[in-house]
Amino acid sequence: MNSPSFWLDSLGPIEKRPPLAGDLDADVAIAGGGYTGLWTAYYLAKADPSKRIVILEAEFCGFGASGRNGGWASGLFPVSEAKLARRFGPDAAAAMHHALADTVDEVGRVAAAEGIDCDYAKGGTLSLVRSTVQLRRAQGDPGFITADRARAICHATDVLGGVYSEHCAALHPAKLVRGLAATVENLGVTIHEGTRAEQIKTGQINTMRGTVHAPTIVRALEGYTAGLAGHRRDIAPVYSLMIVTEPLPEEFWQRVGLARRETFTDERRLVIYGQRTADDRLAFGGRGAPYHFGSKIRPEYDLVPEVFEALRATITELFGIDPPIAYRWGGPLGIPRDWMPSVGLRHGIAWAGGYVGDGVAAANLAGRTLADLILGVDSDLTRLPWVGHRSRRWEPEPARWLGINVGLRATALLDAIDRRRAA
Known part of the structure; x- marks a missing residue:
């Protein structure tokens, strides 16, 4: 096997896109070329084609969990509706679970609309x-x-x-992530593979190959978050x-x-x-x-x-x-200390993740939510209970x-x- 999973291997040889070649300016810079980063870029580019969006990926798009998972686009959430209700109220808890259930259909809708043949089958x-x-x-x-x-x-x-x-579809995860990468490129998004984000600061992502400056930075590294400077105990x-x-x-x-x-x-x-x-x-x-x-x-x-x-x-x-x-x-x-996934934007740095293994659909919902937050849109998505949540850090x-x-x-x-x- 020449790649990290059966799914990726079944697509044949993968050629990396060119790495970053020096400093670059953008409107939105995204660290991570998996589902979260790609969905965020997709909905941003659809909403505002003029935005200069850059994705930095350490290996190639789909190298991580997005190309290795079980292929469940599900409405599952790692925190039960009852626990969400105790903390955020029953209406917020119901809204979170309804949003995820609807997202299963949204993944299938976009795949069909963009011609991404990912073997999507909604059988529950x-x-x-x-x-x-x-x-x-x-x-x-x-x-x-x-x-x-x-x-x-x-x-x-x-x-x-x-x-x-009924809120689950089986799919081929690598076909989805690779197809999504090609789709966002066609929308004008720039992807640099072989470019590892080493440090994220307000207004910039630092790599060994250069620095990308942008007023909005998105951290979308999921399980690989722990390898980022200053984030070892976050996920x-x-x-x-x-x-x-x-x-x-x-x-x-x-x-x-x-x-x-x-x-x-x-x-x-x-x-x-x-x-x-x-x-x-x-x-x-x-x-x-x-x-x-x-x-x-x-x-x-x-x-x-x-x-x-x-x-x-x-x-x-x-x-x-x-x-x-x-x-x-x-x-x-990626597992947060309280098992609660989160999405947010503070001081120009956005993030999403901590899906505890249920990220195929949740990453789409996160991408739509991040797009609204970045564009300043007040929506039902930006009022969901996972928005702005900060899990306490793992123990040393x-x-x-x-x-x-x-x-x-x-x-x-x-x-x-x-x-x-x-x-």
Whole structure:
């Protein structure tokens, strides 16, 4: 594999755009060429074609989570509506979740309008209930469905019910991010790849290749935020890993279903996630890889054999097959201390991120919101509760390393206890 994921590799060789070649002036300078930075540039360029917008990307557009994720454009938000309601009020909480649900359709709308063929299929998402312990937890959810209805969508083993939401689409994440990069270029946005942002200050982004000066700076680095000077404790880069099978035979899909390419998970605590790809593979991922001391991000951390084996074993447990695995990969996602994503603009510096792994749709909503904030537009988006939120910083090391990894182990232990109770 020549690139960081199956998704990227499936597109063939990627040629980097030219790097920054000295100092540059712009109206808006964006650090980060993933979904957040690209969506922000897209909506800004659509609203005001005269703006000089520059994107700086350390590797190539989609190198990070935008080109490696599970391909769920979902209405999921890492903070529950009940918790949002307690903090911001029920109207604000409902508005946040409705905005994300609508964003699933917005991603599909833009992809169709701009000719970005990203295998978008809005089949919804199903969380399978597969033990009596999970059943007791899930029955109070408004999306709860019976075992027969759940099996009609996804015929996995030991299904006792499910929790279904229509607000999710499966897609090919690299096709989306690379197509979006080409689209914003056609709108007049300048992209410099191979140009790492090393420091962000009011009015400028500093790189080894020069400085971009702009009255508005956007930080859109997600899990890579910790590598930026002065931001090591803002976002914790925690790894998620994935595998994808070879294309599976029609008889498998006749038995299992996922006929509308519904995304799927189950009610365990340690997150797993899967989709049926457009070419009939199973793309499947999950948490469990360790957090690395000092928020370090290195290529070798993408590959954890025991996690890959656990993912393969989970596919066997779910579907009764031992499929040929075609690709294995991983990468960091961004987690704020309170698990609350945020969007904001202060003193000429804008930011968005901390999506906790649910960023495919949320980044689009963030991009639209940032565009309104930068243009000074007072809208429903700029009044959402995540706007202006500032999470407290993560603890210094070694407390950060201990806390995050103990939390990961505890989550896995609770799942093991649930399995024993259900046996």
